Amino acid sequence: xxxxxxxxxxxxxxxxxxxxxxxxxxxxxxxxxxxxxxxxxxxxxxxxxxxxxxxxxxxxxxxxxxxxxxxxxxxxxxxxxx
Numbered sequence: 001x002x003x004x005x006x007x008x009x010x011x012x013x014x015x016x017x018x019x020x021x022x023x024x025x026x027x028x029x030x031x032x033x034x035x036x037x038x039x040x041x042x043x044x045x046x047x048x049x050x051x052x053x054x055x056x057x058x059x060x061x062x063x064x065x066x067x068x069x070x071x072x073x074x075x076x077x078x079x080x081x082x
Contacts, residue, residue, distance in 0.1 A: 004032035006039050019044070 002011050011030035019025040024047035032039045
């Protein structure tokens with residue numbers, strides 16, 4: 001999220017388009033959330049670097065502290081209000 005350059009209010013993304021074939025650079029179109037302003041502006045956002053280490057091919061860590069059988073199944077609809 002970027003802030004409006006005029007009012008400093010938060011901006012919402014209206015749309016975005018990729019600027020290269022690898023999808024690492026995008027142009028985003030924003031609109032100011034301040035109703036009195038409503039300015040539209042664009043930004044260029046680019047991938048910079050990875051901030052986590054790559055998985056070296058080892059199996060993912062499995063959590064054994066809380067087995068899935070200990071959790072109640074999720075409920076939906078009218079029954080979830082009871």
